Amino acid sequence: MITTSRRARLGWNIATYAVLLTLTVFCIFPLLWTLLTSLKYEADIVTQTMQYIPKRITFENYVTIWTQSGFPTLVFNSFVVTATTVVLCLITGTLAAYSFSRFHYPGRGALMLGYLVIRMFPAVLMIIPLFILMRGVGLLDSRFGLALAYTSFLLPLFVWMLKGFFDAAPKELESAARIDGCTRIGAMIRIVLPLARNGLVATSVFVAIAAWNEFLFALMLTTSQGSRTWPVGLQLMVGEFQLPWGVLAAGGIISIIPVMILFAIVQRTMVHGITAGAVKG
Amino acid sequence: MAERMSALSGPSPSLWRRLDPAAALGRLSETRYWMYLLLVPSAILILAVVLYPTVYGFQLSFRQMRLNRPDLGTGFVGFKHYVAMWNDKVFWLSLRNTAVWVTFAVVIEFGLGLLAALALNRNLPGTKIMGVLILLPYFLPNVVAGHMWALLLDPRLGVINDILVRLGFLETYKAWFADPSTALGAAILVEAWHGFPFFALLLLAGLKGVPDDLYKAASVDGAGPIRQLRLITLPMLRSVIAAAVILRVIGLVNSPDLLLILTGGGPGQSTQVLSLYAFQKAYKDFNFGYAGALSVVMFVLLMVFAWAYVRVSKVNQD
Amino acid sequence: MSTLTLNGVRKSFGALDVLQSIDLKLEDGEFLVLLGPSGCGKSTLLNIIAGLETPTAGDIRIGDKRVNDVHPKNRNIAMVFQSYALYPTMPVERNIGFGLEMRGVETDTRKRAVDGAARMLQVDHLLDRKPGQLSGGQRQRVAMGRAIVREPELFLFDEPLSNLDAKLRAEMRTEIKRLHNRLGTTVVYVTHDQIEAMTLGTRIAVMKGGVIQQLADPMTTYEKPANMFVAGFIGSPSMNFITGTLVRDGEHVGLTTDGNNPASIRLPRVAANLDALLGRKVVLGVRPESFQADGAAPDLTGTIDVVEPTGPDTLVVLALGNQTITARLGPKLTVATGETLGLSIQPDSISLFDPDSGNRIE
Ligand SMILES: Nc1ncnc2c1ncn2[C@@H]1O[C@H](COP(=O)(O)OP(=O)(O)OP(=O)(O)O)[C@@H](O)[C@H]1O
Numbered sequence: 004m005i006t007t008s009r010r011a012r013l014g015w016n017i018a019t020y021a022v023l024l025t026l027t028v029f030c031i032f033p034l035l036w037t038l039l040t041s042l043k044y045e046a047d048i049v050t051q052t053m054q055y056i057p058k059r060i061t062f063e064n065y066v067t068i069w070t071q072s073g074f075p076t077l078v079f080n081s082f083v084v085t086a087t088t089v090v091l092c093l094i095t096g097t098l099a100a101y102s103f104s105r106f107h108y109p110g111r112g113a114l115m116l117g118y119l120v121i122r123m124f125p126a127v128l129m130i131i132p133l134f135i136l137m138r139g140v141g142l143l144d145s146r147f148g149l150a151l152a153y154t155s156f157l158l159p160l161f162v163w164m165l166k167g168f169f170d171a172a173p174k175e176l177e178s179a180a181r182i183d184g185c186t187r188i189g190a191m192i193r194i195v196l197p198l199a200r201n202g203l204v205a206t207s208v209f210v211a212i213a214a215w216n217e218f219l220f221a222l223m224l225t226t227s228q229g230s231r232t233w234p235v236g237l238q239l240m241v242g243e244f245q246l247p248w249g250v251l252a253a254g255g256i257i258s259i260i261p262v263m264i265l266f267a268i269v270q271r272t273m274v275h276g277i278t279a280g281a282v283k284g
Numbered sequence: 285m286a287e288r289m290s291a292l293s294g295p296s297p298s299l300w301r302r303l304d305p306a307a308a309l310g311r312l313s314e315t316r317y318w319m320y321l322l323l324v325p326s327a328i329l330i331l332a333v334v335l336y337p338t339v340y341g342f343q344l345s346f347r348q349m350r351l352n353r354p355d356l357g358t359g360f361v362g363f364k365h366y367v368a369m370w371n372d373k374v375f376w377l378s379l380r381n382t383a384v385w386v387t388f389a390v391v392i393e394f395g396l397g398l399l400a401a402l403a404l405n406r407n408l409p410g411t412k413i414m415g416v417l418i419l420l421p422y423f424l425p426n427v428v429a430g431h432m433w434a435l436l437l438d439p440r441l442g443v444i445n446d447i448l449v450r451l452g453f454l455e456t457y458k459a460w461f462a463d464p465s466t467a468l469g470a471a472i473l474v475e476a477w478h479g480f481p482f483f484a485l486l487l488l489a490g491l492k493g494v495p496d497d498l499y500k501a502a503s504v505d506g507a508g509p510i511r512q513l514r515l516i517t518l519p520m521l522r523s524v525i526a527a528a529v530i531l532r533v534i535g536l537v538n539s540p541d542l543l544l545i546l547t548g549g550g551p552g553q554s555t556q557v558l559s560l561y562a563f564q565k566a567y568k569d570f571n572f573g574y575a576g577a578l579s580v581v582m583f584v585l586l587m588v589f590a591w592a593y594v595r596v597s598k599v600n601q602d
Numbered sequence: 603m604s605t606l607t608l609n610g611v612r613k614s615f616g617a618l619d620v621l622q623s624i625d626l627k628l629e630d631g632e633f634l635v636l637l638g639p640s641g642c643g644k645s646t647l648l649n650i651i652a653g654l655e656t657p658t659a660g661d662i663r664i665g666d667k668r669v670n671d672v673h674p675k676n677r678n679i680a681m682v683f684q685s686y687a688l689y690p691t692m693p694v695e696r697n698i699g700f701g702l703e704m705r706g707v708e709t710d711t712r713k714r715a716v717d718g719a720a721r722m723l724q725v726d727h728l729l730d731r732k733p734g735q736l737s738g739g740q741r742q743r744v745a746m747g748r749a750i751v752r753e754p755e756l757f758l759f760d761e762p763l764s765n766l767d768a769k770l771r772a773e774m775r776t777e778i779k780r781l782h783n784r785l786g787t788t789v790v791y792v793t794h795d796q797i798e799a800m801t802l803g804t805r806i807a808v809m810k811g812g813v814i815q816q817l818a819d820p821m822t823t824y825e826k827p828a829n830m831f832v833a834g835f836i837g838s839p840s841m842n843f844i845t846g847t848l849v850r851d852g853e854h855v856g857l858t859t860d861g862n863n864p865a866s867i868r869l870p871r872v873a874a875n876l877d878a879l880l881g882r883k884v885v886l887g888v889r890p891e892s893f894q895a896d897g898a899a900p901d902l903t904g905t906i907d908v909v910e911p912t913g914p915d916t917l918v919v920l921a922l923g924n925q926t927i928t929a930r931l932g933p934k935l936t937v938a939t940g941e942t943l944g945l946s947i948q949p950d951s952i953s954l955f956d957p958d959s960g961n962r963i964e
């Protein structure tokens with residue numbers, strides 16, 4: 004915003020910094036506190052007087068959660084489910100996004116709207132039938148079944164977000180490629196996909212983070228250690244063995260590290276994709 | 285590659301060339317139905333994991349289905365569940381709580397998000413990194429978010445209690461989530477933390493699309509910052525705001541995750557919302573029929589809301 | 603090198619008829635310019651010729667072969683796009699050679715062809731760069747290189763110069779003309795720039811609303827526009843249209859303008875006999891450059907409304923009855939607003955149109 008007087012501008016600048024600083028602290032403080040807690044001895048957590056800066060540091064909590072529970076299995080399961088979800092979305096969603104982005108045909112608008120409306124379906128409404136159906140076909144309590152369930156709400160997001168990235172690649176490029184001798188699918192693979200590479204990565208990361216974090220479907224659709232993901236495992240540990248705060252914090256930190264790394268890498272492209280998809284949609 | 289494979293697997297090279305999957309796909313892509321063919325894989329997936337289950341869920345709401353009471357069978361019971369719901373006090377309470385939960389969370393998140401977006405949009409030096417940090421909570425898992433805040437607000441060792449006592453706002457530590465009068469409020473705070481970055485993100489994108497000339501013109505006309513916000517920024521952001529609000533409302537109504545982790549609906553039923561109630565009916569009581577009916581009602585309410593909201597925000601536009 | 607024939611080509615997108623019925627025959631080596639306002643269907647027609655769109659009806663022949671069902675790559679055409687459509691992920695060399703690569707041309711042969719084309723267009727020093735590192739003019743040259751390297755039978759250009767600034771555009775225009783002279787390939791060239799159309803085309807097809815209004819060589823299009831649309835579209839400032847009634851004026855034919863304040867114009871000598879048209883309502887079309895300041899024996903006299911010196915000449919807007927006309931007169935003209943000015947019209951330079959249909963009256 005443009006203000007004329009210099010003093011007024013200085014005032015607004017100070018206010019801006021104050022707002023941003025406050026919000027940043029609000030956002031980051033819980034994370035920092037969890038990190039600190041994960042590095043404290045249990046005795047320093049449960050004390051009479053609060054320790055803001057830990058007097059001594061330990062990695063014992065990390066060792067405990069990693070070795071004395073099924074945490075590595077949980078993380079591995081989550082990894083498999085996430086990877087499967089991303090692959091499912093990539094294969095099916097890329098094609099759909101391409102169709103929506105590159106062609107105009109009867110029914111396109113309605114179909115796109117359909118893919119969008121699916122986002123509105125309550126998770127609970129879907130979880131119950133999915134539970135029954137997956138039990139019927141033996142996919143209950145399996146990592147593939149869970150990934151399949153995740154595509155129900157992630158595939159539409161994937162398609163809409165990726166469509167935005169495809170739209171940014173000029174249509175004439177494919178015309179040129181076809182005249183140069185590519186088939187339609189050839190033009191897509193050789194010209195458009197490489198061009199939309201960043202978008203593909205960012206969209207995949209977005210879906211990966213969502214799958215990695217998902218809790219509700221996993222809680223309902225997994226019943227054993229064999230397929231249980233980390234959010235469910237961690238939550239159940241809290242309930243079952245009164246997990247000490249330090250260990251819980253360590254588990255939390257471990258599981259969000261992949262999220263933070265991925266977020267840091269593709270943050271800008273991803274933000275771009277989310278806004279484009281949401282605003283147009 | 286194809287040659288070597290053909291040597292191994294039998295068919296003559298020319299047959300291989302005719303069957304070459306890449307070439308076949310290439311030919312397929314030149315047909316008139318290619319754009320529809322592209323949709324087939326995802327459509328099958330959506331049909332299988334979204335549409336079929338949804339239809340199944342609708343008809344489930346008219347059936348008896350209790351996994352822990354197989355003796356009751358799975359026959360049709362008509363509107364029994366809906367009638368039961370009408371007389372279910374917890375349902376009405378959840379409905380009320382859902383309204384409170386969604387309204388307050390959206391208002392607070394919108395406010396904080398707008399504040400953050402306006403501040404970030406000034407592009408002052410050093411604020412870029414803050415922009416990234418502010419977005420972070422949105423990408424954190426509910427399970428971790430829930431436990432982080434449970435730790436911060438813990439009645440015995442919560443740091444927020446400690447700070448508030450030190451500053452003199454509180455006499456003694458408070459059990460935020462155990463007190464029916466503060467539980468929903470505390471949960472909304474956590475939700476706001478988790479969700480406001482989404483608004484910040486969308487609103488910031490919207491702000492970037494407002495031409496600078498408008499502000500120049502307005503300040504030449506003598507409009508101060510507040511008036512510029514009211515007369516230029518908010519009207520220009522209308523469609524972004526509409527989209528953000530509707531997406532957020534859908535998210536809030538549909539996902540019980542955070543409340544499930546923080547309070548499980550308690551104490552009493554003071555933080556019970558529709559989605560959580562439906563989930564617990566299914567997950568704890570295995571009463572799939574009733575849970576299905578609850579989620580159908582939720583879905584219908586959401587649809588009505590979305591439709592009305594889109595209409596109202598469109599009408600305003602003209 | 604080849605002929606191109608279109609027979610009754612129509613195209614609709616859903617309910618929208620973009621091309622009505624296009625008939626066209628191009629001889630070998632011709633340079634056809636498709637000229638028309640935005641949205642009239644020029645690109646659509648070009649895409650249909652290229653095979654990027656399928657026509658709703660009609661035949662397309664390149665040479666003697668009907669190519670309706672032939673894939674773009676097998677039509678032996680090359681196309682240059684307005685946005686150039688260079689592949690952003692590939693260096694210039696691969697961009698130019700991609701069409702040959704896709705046709706399985708050997709690396710050595712391909713390299714030689716690419717080098718040749720690049721040298722011809724003076725982009726041989728840029729072969730290792732990505733398109734993002736080129737200036738607009740360089741991109742344009744690369745796009746042309748990509749088209750000529752394959753030595754196609756038919757070149758298609760879709761507003762290839764419209765993204766360049768005025769100076770570069772003039773330069774590239776000359777370059778294209780030189781290329782055409784040298785290669786002799788048949789060309790279809792889309793533009794909405796009439797200078798490009800006049801200078802480049804051996805024939806011009808003026809389009810409006812998916813219909814070809816006139817298909818003729820540039821001078822005919824300019825001097826004998828088929829209807830008021832073509833007349834108004836070509837030439838700048840555009841042709842003056844004066845509505846009125848034809849009357850006898852001594853041994854000449856004159857025009858009395860419409861309105862409650864009629865003015866008289868004496869028409870110059872024309873080849874055709876206008877006597878048959880006497881008493882008829884017409885639209886008289888006169889190009890601004892067909893007027894001359896003439897105090898002695900003016901064909902018409904009006905009051906000067908605006909004077910606009912442009913350097914090489916002076917534009918004078920003249921009030922004539924209830925209508926205004928623009929005349930392009932000599933540079934050293936000393937006239938002032940409010941004065942009366944007499945103008946004469948060059949012989950054989952006028953057009954008459956039917957006011958209802960807008961068509962030319964011969
Ligand atoms: N795929 C499509 N679907 C629907 N309508 C289309 C499509 N492509 C073009 N049109 C419409 O067809 C008409 C002609 O378009 P075309 O691109 O051929 O115009 P043009 O003469 O090339 O214009 P310009 O000079 O702006 O490039 C326009 O009204 C356009 O909106």
Ligand SMILES: [Mg+2]
Pocket residue numbers: 644645646760
């Ligand atoms: Mg065009």
